[in-house]
Amino acid sequence: MRKLTAPQILLLSFLTAVLCGSILLSLPIAVKGDKPLSIIDSLFTATSAICVTGLVVKDTGTFFSSFGQGAILFFIQLGGLGIMTFSTLFAIILGKKLSMSQNMTIKSTLGYSRIESPKDLIKYIVLLTFTIEFIGAGLLYFRWSQITQWSPILILKRAIFHSVSAFCNAGFSLFSNSLTDFRADVPTMFIISALIIIGGLGFVVILNIPRLRHSNKIHKRINLQTKIVLAATLFLLVAGALAVFLLENNYALGNMPAKEKALSCIFTSVTPRTAGFNVLPTGGLRAATKFVLMVLIFIGASPGSTGGGIKTVTAIVLLLGFASMLKGRDRIFLFNRTIERDMFRRAVAVFVLAMGLIFVSTLLLTITEKALLGSNSYFLNLFFESTSAFGTCGLTTGITGQLSPLGKLIIIITMFLGRVGPLTAVLALAARKDEKIGYRYPEEKIMVG
Numbered sequence: 001m002r003k004l005t006a007p008q009i010l011l012l013s014f015l016t017a018v019l020c021g022s023i024l025l026s027l028p029i030a031v032k033g034d035k036p037l038s039i040i041d042s043l044f045t046a047t048s049a050i051c052v053t054g055l056v057v058k059d060t061g062t063f064f065s066s067f068g069q070g071a072i073l074f075f076i077q078l079g080g081l082g083i084m085t086f087s088t089l090f091a092i093i094l095g096k097k098l099s100m101s102q103n104m105t106i107k108s109t110l111g112y113s114r115i116e117s118p119k120d121l122i123k124y125i126v127l128l129t130f131t132i133e134f135i136g137a138g139l140l141y142f143r144w145s146q147i148t149q150w151s152p153i154l155i156l157k158r159a160i161f162h163s164v165s166a167f168c169n170a171g172f173s174l175f176s177n178s179l180t181d182f183r184a185d186v187p188t189m190f191i192i193s194a195l196i197i198i199g200g201l202g203f204v205v206i207l208n209i210p211r212l213r214h215s216n217k218i219h220k221r222i223n224l225q226t227k228i229v230l231a232a233t234l235f236l237l238v239a240g241a242l243a244v245f246l247l248e249n250n251y252a253l254g255n256m257p258a259k260e261k262a263l264s265c266i267f268t269s270v271t272p273r274t275a276g277f278n279v280l281p282t283g284g285l286r287a288a289t290k291f292v293l294m295v296l297i298f299i300g301a302s303p304g305s306t307g308g309g310i311k312t313v314t315a316i317v318l319l320l321g322f323a324s325m326l327k328g329r330d331r332i333f334l335f336n337r338t339i340e341r342d343m344f345r346r347a348v349a350v351f352v353l354a355m356g357l358i359f360v361s362t363l364l365l366t367i368t369e370k371a372l373l374g375s376n377s378y379f380l381n382l383f384f385e386s387t388s389a390f391g392t393c394g395l396t397t398g399i400t401g402q403l404s405p406l407g408k409l410i411i412i413i414t415m416f417l418g419r420v421g422p423l424t425a426v427l428a429l430a431a432r433k434d435e436k437i438g439y440r441y442p443e444e445k446i447m448v449g
Helices: 006-025 040-049 068-079 085-093 100-110 120-145 152-165 188-200 201-214 215-221 222-246 258-270 288-297 312-326 340-370 380-391 405-420 420-431
Strands: 333-334 337-339
Touching: 006 040, 006 068, 006 405, 040 068, 040 405, 120 152, 120 188, 120 201, 152 222, 188 201, 188 215, 188 222, 188 258, 201 222, 222 258, 222 288, 222 312, 288 312, 288 380, 288 420, 312 333, 312 340, 333 340, 337 340, 340 380, 340 405, 340 420, 380 405, 405 420
Parallel strands: none
Antiparallel strands: 333 337
Protein backbone atom coordinates (compact mmCIF):
# COMPACT_ATOMS: atom_id res chain seq x y z
CA MET A 1 0.00 0.00 0.00
CA ARG A 2 1.39 3.37 -1.05
CA LYS A 3 2.14 5.76 1.81
CA LEU A 4 0.29 9.05 1.95
CA THR A 5 2.29 12.17 1.15
CA ALA A 6 2.40 15.21 3.45
CA PRO A 7 -0.13 17.19 1.31
CA GLN A 8 -2.50 14.21 1.30
CA ILE A 9 -2.27 13.85 5.08
CA LEU A 10 -3.04 17.55 5.53
CA LEU A 11 -5.99 17.40 3.15
CA LEU A 12 -7.50 14.31 4.76
CA SER A 13 -7.00 15.62 8.30
CA PHE A 14 -8.88 18.84 7.56
CA LEU A 15 -11.60 16.94 5.69
CA THR A 16 -12.09 14.55 8.59
CA ALA A 17 -12.25 17.41 11.09
CA VAL A 18 -14.84 19.25 8.97
CA LEU A 19 -17.07 16.18 8.74
CA CYS A 20 -16.83 15.50 12.47
CA GLY A 21 -17.52 19.17 13.24
CA SER A 22 -20.53 19.16 10.95
CA ILE A 23 -22.04 16.18 12.76
CA LEU A 24 -21.47 17.79 16.15
CA LEU A 25 -23.05 21.12 15.19
CA SER A 26 -26.08 19.38 13.70
CA LEU A 27 -27.03 17.98 17.13
CA PRO A 28 -30.07 19.59 18.82
CA ILE A 29 -27.93 20.47 21.86
CA ALA A 30 -25.80 22.80 19.71
CA VAL A 31 -28.59 25.33 19.15
CA LYS A 32 -30.85 27.37 21.43
CA GLY A 33 -34.12 26.70 19.65
CA ASP A 34 -35.97 23.52 18.89
CA LYS A 35 -34.95 23.40 15.24
CA PRO A 36 -31.38 22.11 14.68
CA LEU A 37 -29.10 23.26 11.90
CA SER A 38 -29.67 21.90 8.44
CA ILE A 39 -27.02 19.63 6.96
CA ILE A 40 -25.68 22.32 4.61
CA ASP A 41 -25.62 25.00 7.35
CA SER A 42 -23.86 22.74 9.84
CA LEU A 43 -21.31 21.81 7.17
CA PHE A 44 -20.87 25.50 6.32
CA THR A 45 -20.38 26.53 9.97
CA ALA A 46 -17.98 23.67 10.72
CA THR A 47 -15.91 24.44 7.62
CA SER A 48 -15.85 28.14 8.43
CA ALA A 49 -14.68 27.46 12.00
CA ILE A 50 -12.07 24.79 11.22
CA CYS A 51 -10.78 26.79 8.26
CA VAL A 52 -10.77 29.88 10.56
CA THR A 53 -12.78 31.87 8.04
CA GLY A 54 -15.58 33.56 9.97
CA LEU A 55 -18.32 33.55 7.33
CA VAL A 56 -21.59 32.64 9.05
CA VAL A 57 -25.08 31.67 7.96
CA LYS A 58 -26.45 31.85 11.51
CA ASP A 59 -25.63 34.42 14.17
CA THR A 60 -23.12 32.79 16.51
CA GLY A 61 -24.17 34.66 19.65
CA THR A 62 -27.95 34.24 19.38
CA PHE A 63 -28.52 31.03 17.40
CA PHE A 64 -26.07 28.63 19.04
CA SER A 65 -26.23 27.35 22.61
CA SER A 66 -23.30 27.46 25.00
CA PHE A 67 -22.44 23.95 23.83
CA GLY A 68 -22.55 25.03 20.18
CA GLN A 69 -20.45 28.12 20.86
CA GLY A 70 -17.95 26.02 22.79
CA ALA A 71 -17.74 23.56 19.89
CA ILE A 72 -17.16 26.41 17.44
CA LEU A 73 -14.43 27.81 19.71
CA PHE A 74 -12.73 24.39 19.85
CA PHE A 75 -12.88 24.10 16.05
CA ILE A 76 -11.39 27.59 15.70
CA GLN A 77 -8.51 26.63 17.98
CA LEU A 78 -8.06 23.33 16.18
CA GLY A 79 -7.98 24.98 12.76
CA GLY A 80 -5.86 27.94 13.87
CA LEU A 81 -3.11 25.90 15.45
CA GLY A 82 -3.33 23.25 12.76
CA ILE A 83 -4.74 19.78 13.08
CA MET A 84 -1.31 18.23 12.63
CA THR A 85 -0.01 20.40 15.48
CA PHE A 86 -2.67 19.00 17.80
CA SER A 87 -2.14 15.41 16.75
CA THR A 88 1.62 15.79 17.13
CA LEU A 89 1.14 17.29 20.59
CA PHE A 90 -0.85 14.24 21.68
CA ALA A 91 1.86 11.98 20.28
CA ILE A 92 4.47 13.89 22.28
CA ILE A 93 2.37 13.65 25.46
CA LEU A 94 2.08 9.89 24.95
CA GLY A 95 5.84 9.68 24.53
CA LYS A 96 5.76 8.52 20.93
CA LYS A 97 8.66 9.17 18.60
CA LEU A 98 7.87 11.11 15.45
CA SER A 99 8.58 9.40 12.16
CA MET A 100 10.34 11.10 9.26
CA SER A 101 6.99 11.33 7.44
CA GLN A 102 5.40 13.07 10.42
CA ASN A 103 8.31 15.51 10.63
CA MET A 104 7.89 16.36 6.94
CA THR A 105 4.16 16.89 7.40
CA ILE A 106 4.72 19.25 10.34
CA LYS A 107 7.24 21.26 8.32
CA SER A 108 4.73 21.47 5.48
CA THR A 109 2.01 22.61 7.88
CA LEU A 110 4.18 25.36 9.37
CA GLY A 111 5.32 26.47 5.94
CA TYR A 112 9.00 26.32 6.82
CA SER A 113 11.26 23.43 5.87
CA ARG A 114 14.37 24.50 7.79
CA ILE A 115 13.21 23.26 11.17
CA GLU A 116 15.73 21.14 13.03
CA SER A 117 13.40 19.78 15.71
CA PRO A 118 9.66 19.91 14.85
CA LYS A 119 8.90 18.15 18.13
CA ASP A 120 10.41 20.95 20.24
CA LEU A 121 8.86 23.59 17.99
CA ILE A 122 5.39 22.13 18.51
CA LYS A 123 5.80 22.47 22.27
CA TYR A 124 6.81 26.11 21.92
CA ILE A 125 3.94 26.85 19.51
CA VAL A 126 1.27 25.38 21.78
CA LEU A 127 2.68 27.10 24.87
CA LEU A 128 3.03 30.40 22.98
CA THR A 129 -0.51 30.21 21.59
CA PHE A 130 -2.21 29.55 24.91
CA THR A 131 -0.09 32.20 26.64
CA ILE A 132 -0.98 34.91 24.12
CA GLU A 133 -4.66 33.95 24.12
CA PHE A 134 -4.69 33.93 27.93
CA ILE A 135 -3.15 37.40 28.07
CA GLY A 136 -5.57 38.67 25.41
CA ALA A 137 -8.58 37.25 27.25
CA GLY A 138 -7.36 38.76 30.53
CA LEU A 139 -6.95 42.21 29.00
CA LEU A 140 -10.37 42.05 27.32
CA TYR A 141 -11.97 40.90 30.58
CA PHE A 142 -10.38 43.80 32.49
CA ARG A 143 -11.45 46.36 29.87
CA TRP A 144 -14.99 45.10 29.33
CA SER A 145 -15.59 44.89 33.09
CA GLN A 146 -14.97 48.65 33.14
CA ILE A 147 -17.21 49.74 30.25
CA THR A 148 -20.08 47.19 30.24
CA GLN A 149 -22.83 46.05 32.59
CA TRP A 150 -22.40 42.36 31.78
CA SER A 151 -22.06 39.75 34.49
CA PRO A 152 -18.52 38.51 35.28
CA ILE A 153 -19.32 35.08 33.78
CA LEU A 154 -20.59 36.63 30.55
CA ILE A 155 -17.56 38.93 30.32
CA LEU A 156 -15.20 35.97 30.83
CA LYS A 157 -17.00 33.90 28.20
CA ARG A 158 -16.94 36.70 25.61
CA ALA A 159 -13.34 37.67 26.41
CA ILE A 160 -12.06 34.10 25.93
CA PHE A 161 -14.06 33.58 22.74
CA HIS A 162 -12.90 36.80 21.08
CA SER A 163 -9.28 36.39 22.19
CA VAL A 164 -9.06 32.93 20.60
CA SER A 165 -11.02 34.04 17.53
CA ALA A 166 -8.75 37.07 17.04
CA PHE A 167 -5.44 35.24 17.50
CA CYS A 168 -6.56 32.45 15.19
CA ASN A 169 -7.67 35.07 12.66
CA ALA A 170 -11.12 33.46 12.62
CA GLY A 171 -13.41 36.50 12.82
CA PHE A 172 -16.23 34.70 14.65
CA SER A 173 -17.96 37.03 17.09
CA LEU A 174 -20.64 36.61 19.74
CA PHE A 175 -21.94 40.09 18.86
CA SER A 176 -24.46 40.39 16.04
CA ASN A 177 -22.74 43.52 14.68
CA SER A 178 -19.22 42.16 15.25
CA LEU A 179 -17.09 44.82 17.01
CA THR A 180 -18.94 47.90 15.74
CA ASP A 181 -19.95 48.96 19.26
CA PHE A 182 -16.26 49.10 20.29
CA ARG A 183 -14.82 51.03 17.34
CA ALA A 184 -14.31 54.14 19.48
CA ASP A 185 -12.73 52.20 22.37
CA VAL A 186 -8.95 52.38 22.06
CA PRO A 187 -8.05 49.50 24.45
CA THR A 188 -10.45 47.01 22.81
CA MET A 189 -9.36 47.94 19.30
CA PHE A 190 -5.69 47.72 20.29
CA ILE A 191 -6.04 44.32 22.02
CA ILE A 192 -7.99 42.71 19.17
CA SER A 193 -5.69 44.23 16.52
CA ALA A 194 -2.56 43.04 18.35
CA LEU A 195 -3.94 39.51 18.60
CA ILE A 196 -4.81 39.47 14.88
CA ILE A 197 -1.40 40.80 13.82
CA ILE A 198 0.57 38.44 16.08
CA GLY A 199 -1.46 35.44 14.93
CA GLY A 200 -0.93 36.43 11.30
CA LEU A 201 2.86 36.71 11.52
CA GLY A 202 3.51 32.97 11.61
CA PHE A 203 4.81 30.86 14.48
CA VAL A 204 8.37 30.62 13.14
CA VAL A 205 8.52 34.42 12.84
CA ILE A 206 7.08 34.98 16.31
CA LEU A 207 9.75 32.75 17.82
CA ASN A 208 12.43 34.58 15.83
CA ILE A 209 11.31 38.10 16.80
CA PRO A 210 12.89 38.15 20.32
CA ARG A 211 16.28 38.30 18.62
CA LEU A 212 15.41 41.83 17.49
CA ARG A 213 16.51 43.12 20.89
CA HIS A 214 20.11 42.55 19.80
CA SER A 215 19.94 45.55 17.45
CA ASN A 216 23.67 45.61 16.81
CA LYS A 217 23.52 42.11 15.34
CA ILE A 218 20.03 42.23 13.84
CA HIS A 219 21.06 41.11 10.34
CA LYS A 220 22.89 38.09 11.71
CA ARG A 221 20.30 37.01 14.23
CA ILE A 222 16.95 37.12 12.42
CA ASN A 223 16.28 35.12 9.30
CA LEU A 224 15.12 36.34 5.90
CA GLN A 225 11.60 35.04 6.48
CA THR A 226 11.18 37.27 9.53
CA LYS A 227 12.52 40.35 7.74
CA ILE A 228 10.17 39.89 4.78
CA VAL A 229 7.13 39.21 6.97
CA LEU A 230 7.67 42.21 9.24
CA ALA A 231 8.36 44.59 6.36
CA ALA A 232 5.37 43.39 4.32
CA THR A 233 3.03 43.44 7.33
CA LEU A 234 3.95 47.00 8.27
CA PHE A 235 3.59 48.23 4.69
CA LEU A 236 0.19 46.59 4.17
CA LEU A 237 -1.18 47.90 7.46
CA VAL A 238 -0.14 51.50 6.75
CA ALA A 239 -1.15 51.42 3.07
CA GLY A 240 -4.50 49.81 3.89
CA ALA A 241 -5.35 52.36 6.59
CA LEU A 242 -4.47 55.29 4.33
CA ALA A 243 -6.53 53.83 1.47
CA VAL A 244 -9.60 53.38 3.69
CA PHE A 245 -9.28 56.92 5.01
CA LEU A 246 -8.90 58.50 1.57
CA LEU A 247 -11.76 56.50 0.05
CA GLU A 248 -14.25 56.63 2.91
CA ASN A 249 -13.47 59.94 4.64
CA ASN A 250 -16.57 61.62 3.21
CA TYR A 251 -18.68 58.46 3.14
CA ALA A 252 -18.68 55.69 5.79
CA LEU A 253 -16.35 57.75 8.02
CA GLY A 254 -18.09 61.05 7.34
CA ASN A 255 -19.87 61.71 10.65
CA MET A 256 -17.32 60.15 12.97
CA PRO A 257 -15.06 62.03 15.43
CA ALA A 258 -11.36 62.12 14.52
CA LYS A 259 -10.39 59.42 17.06
CA GLU A 260 -13.11 57.05 15.87
CA LYS A 261 -12.09 57.65 12.24
CA ALA A 262 -8.48 56.81 12.97
CA LEU A 263 -9.35 53.65 14.91
CA SER A 264 -11.81 52.52 12.22
CA CYS A 265 -9.25 53.02 9.45
CA ILE A 266 -6.51 51.15 11.29
CA PHE A 267 -8.78 48.28 12.31
CA THR A 268 -10.29 48.01 8.83
CA SER A 269 -6.73 47.66 7.51
CA VAL A 270 -5.88 44.99 10.11
CA THR A 271 -8.94 42.77 9.80
CA PRO A 272 -8.74 41.89 6.06
CA ARG A 273 -5.51 40.10 6.90
CA THR A 274 -7.88 37.09 7.19
CA ALA A 275 -9.40 38.07 10.56
CA GLY A 276 -12.95 38.95 9.50
CA PHE A 277 -14.06 41.24 12.33
CA ASN A 278 -15.54 44.54 11.21
CA VAL A 279 -16.31 47.95 12.65
CA LEU A 280 -17.65 49.42 9.40
CA PRO A 281 -20.57 47.94 7.42
CA THR A 282 -18.71 46.17 4.61
CA GLY A 283 -21.76 46.10 2.36
CA GLY A 284 -22.10 49.88 2.61
CA LEU A 285 -18.52 50.68 1.62
CA ARG A 286 -17.66 52.17 -1.75
CA ALA A 287 -16.78 49.80 -4.58
CA ALA A 288 -13.19 51.09 -4.59
CA THR A 289 -12.83 50.38 -0.87
CA LYS A 290 -14.19 46.86 -1.32
CA PHE A 291 -11.62 46.28 -4.04
CA VAL A 292 -8.79 47.45 -1.76
CA LEU A 293 -10.04 45.08 0.96
CA MET A 294 -10.15 42.26 -1.59
CA VAL A 295 -6.48 42.86 -2.43
CA LEU A 296 -5.57 42.74 1.28
CA ILE A 297 -7.67 39.58 1.74
CA PHE A 298 -6.07 37.93 -1.28
CA ILE A 299 -2.55 38.59 0.06
CA GLY A 300 -3.61 37.56 3.55
CA ALA A 301 -1.33 36.67 6.44
CA SER A 302 2.13 35.10 6.48
CA PRO A 303 3.31 31.51 5.95
CA GLY A 304 2.88 29.14 8.88
CA SER A 305 0.39 31.45 10.61
CA THR A 306 -3.24 31.10 11.62
CA GLY A 307 -4.32 33.16 8.60
CA GLY A 308 -4.99 32.45 4.93
CA GLY A 309 -4.48 34.12 1.55
CA ILE A 310 -1.56 33.57 -0.80
CA LYS A 311 0.64 34.90 2.05
CA THR A 312 2.81 38.01 2.33
CA VAL A 313 6.05 36.25 1.41
CA THR A 314 4.47 34.89 -1.78
CA ALA A 315 3.39 38.39 -2.80
CA ILE A 316 6.86 39.84 -2.12
CA VAL A 317 8.61 37.07 -4.06
CA LEU A 318 6.25 37.64 -7.02
CA LEU A 319 6.92 41.39 -7.06
CA LEU A 320 10.67 40.94 -6.72
CA GLY A 321 10.71 38.28 -9.43
CA PHE A 322 8.83 40.57 -11.79
CA ALA A 323 11.18 43.46 -10.99
CA SER A 324 14.22 41.23 -11.60
CA MET A 325 12.79 40.17 -14.95
CA LEU A 326 12.35 43.82 -16.00
CA LYS A 327 15.98 44.49 -15.06
CA GLY A 328 17.16 41.49 -17.06
CA ARG A 329 18.37 39.58 -14.01
CA ASP A 330 17.80 35.86 -13.53
CA ARG A 331 18.15 36.01 -9.74
CA ILE A 332 16.11 37.62 -6.96
CA PHE A 333 17.94 39.59 -4.25
CA LEU A 334 16.55 40.90 -0.95
CA PHE A 335 18.25 41.97 2.27
CA ASN A 336 21.62 40.84 0.91
CA ARG A 337 20.29 37.35 0.26
CA THR A 338 19.43 35.42 -2.89
CA ILE A 339 15.98 33.85 -3.09
CA GLU A 340 15.93 30.42 -4.70
CA ARG A 341 14.42 30.19 -8.18
CA ASP A 342 12.22 27.35 -7.03
CA MET A 343 10.57 29.71 -4.55
CA PHE A 344 9.60 32.06 -7.38
CA ARG A 345 8.14 29.19 -9.41
CA ARG A 346 6.20 28.06 -6.35
CA ALA A 347 4.93 31.60 -5.77
CA VAL A 348 3.72 31.81 -9.38
CA ALA A 349 1.95 28.47 -9.01
CA VAL A 350 0.21 29.59 -5.81
CA PHE A 351 -0.86 32.88 -7.42
CA VAL A 352 -2.26 31.25 -10.56
CA LEU A 353 -4.10 28.53 -8.64
CA ALA A 354 -5.53 31.06 -6.17
CA MET A 355 -6.78 33.37 -8.92
CA GLY A 356 -8.21 30.38 -10.76
CA LEU A 357 -10.06 29.19 -7.66
CA ILE A 358 -11.57 32.63 -7.01
CA PHE A 359 -12.60 33.12 -10.63
CA VAL A 360 -14.22 29.68 -10.86
CA SER A 361 -15.99 30.18 -7.53
CA THR A 362 -17.31 33.60 -8.59
CA LEU A 363 -18.41 32.29 -11.98
CA LEU A 364 -20.35 29.44 -10.38
CA LEU A 365 -21.98 31.82 -7.89
CA THR A 366 -23.20 34.08 -10.71
CA ILE A 367 -24.90 31.01 -12.16
CA THR A 368 -26.43 29.63 -8.96
CA GLU A 369 -27.41 32.85 -7.15
CA LYS A 370 -30.18 34.04 -9.46
CA ALA A 371 -32.03 35.60 -6.54
CA LEU A 372 -29.21 38.13 -6.10
CA LEU A 373 -29.08 39.21 -9.73
CA GLY A 374 -31.43 42.12 -9.09
CA SER A 375 -28.84 44.03 -7.09
CA ASN A 376 -26.73 46.54 -8.99
CA SER A 377 -23.57 45.46 -7.20
CA TYR A 378 -24.32 41.74 -7.10
CA PHE A 379 -21.25 40.74 -9.11
CA LEU A 380 -18.83 42.68 -6.90
CA ASN A 381 -20.52 41.24 -3.80
CA LEU A 382 -20.20 37.68 -5.13
CA PHE A 383 -16.59 38.35 -6.14
CA PHE A 384 -15.95 39.75 -2.64
CA GLU A 385 -17.58 36.69 -1.03
CA SER A 386 -15.43 34.28 -3.05
CA THR A 387 -12.25 36.21 -2.26
CA SER A 388 -13.13 36.32 1.44
CA ALA A 389 -13.81 32.57 1.44
CA PHE A 390 -10.50 31.80 -0.28
CA GLY A 391 -8.55 34.11 2.04
CA THR A 392 -10.36 32.59 5.05
CA CYS A 393 -11.18 36.15 6.04
CA GLY A 394 -14.87 36.20 6.96
CA LEU A 395 -15.65 39.74 5.84
CA THR A 396 -18.88 39.81 3.88
CA THR A 397 -21.14 42.31 2.17
CA GLY A 398 -24.10 40.63 3.86
CA ILE A 399 -25.07 38.04 1.28
CA THR A 400 -23.81 34.89 3.06
CA GLY A 401 -27.15 34.07 4.64
CA GLN A 402 -28.95 34.68 1.33
CA LEU A 403 -26.95 32.11 -0.62
CA SER A 404 -28.74 29.09 -2.02
CA PRO A 405 -27.72 25.62 -0.78
CA LEU A 406 -25.63 25.17 -3.92
CA GLY A 407 -24.06 28.60 -3.41
CA LYS A 408 -23.17 27.70 0.17
CA LEU A 409 -21.55 24.48 -1.06
CA ILE A 410 -19.41 26.50 -3.49
CA ILE A 411 -18.26 28.76 -0.65
CA ILE A 412 -17.60 25.70 1.56
CA ILE A 413 -15.28 24.22 -1.07
CA THR A 414 -13.59 27.60 -1.57
CA MET A 415 -13.01 28.00 2.18
CA PHE A 416 -11.63 24.47 2.46
CA LEU A 417 -9.22 24.83 -0.47
CA GLY A 418 -8.22 28.29 0.72
CA ARG A 419 -7.27 26.96 4.16
CA VAL A 420 -5.30 23.89 3.08
CA GLY A 421 -3.82 25.89 0.20
CA PRO A 422 -4.59 25.41 -3.50
CA LEU A 423 -1.08 24.17 -4.23
CA THR A 424 -1.26 21.67 -1.36
CA ALA A 425 -4.62 20.44 -2.66
CA VAL A 426 -3.26 19.99 -6.18
CA LEU A 427 -0.19 18.13 -4.91
CA ALA A 428 -2.40 15.93 -2.75
CA LEU A 429 -4.74 15.01 -5.60
CA ALA A 430 -2.15 14.68 -8.34
CA ALA A 431 -0.42 11.36 -8.79
CA ARG A 432 3.12 12.65 -8.90
CA LYS A 433 5.89 10.45 -10.18
CA ASP A 434 9.54 11.32 -9.98
CA GLU A 435 10.44 10.88 -13.61
CA LYS A 436 13.92 11.40 -14.95
CA ILE A 437 13.64 12.51 -18.55
CA GLY A 438 16.77 11.59 -20.45
CA TYR A 439 15.94 13.51 -23.60
CA ARG A 440 15.12 17.03 -24.83
CA TYR A 441 13.04 18.32 -27.69
CA PRO A 442 14.37 21.10 -29.99
CA GLU A 443 13.66 24.60 -28.74
CA GLU A 444 11.55 26.99 -30.77
CA LYS A 445 10.67 30.62 -30.07
CA ILE A 446 7.05 31.75 -29.81
CA MET A 447 5.38 35.13 -29.31
CA VAL A 448 3.95 36.04 -25.89
CA GLY A 449 2.46 39.28 -24.62
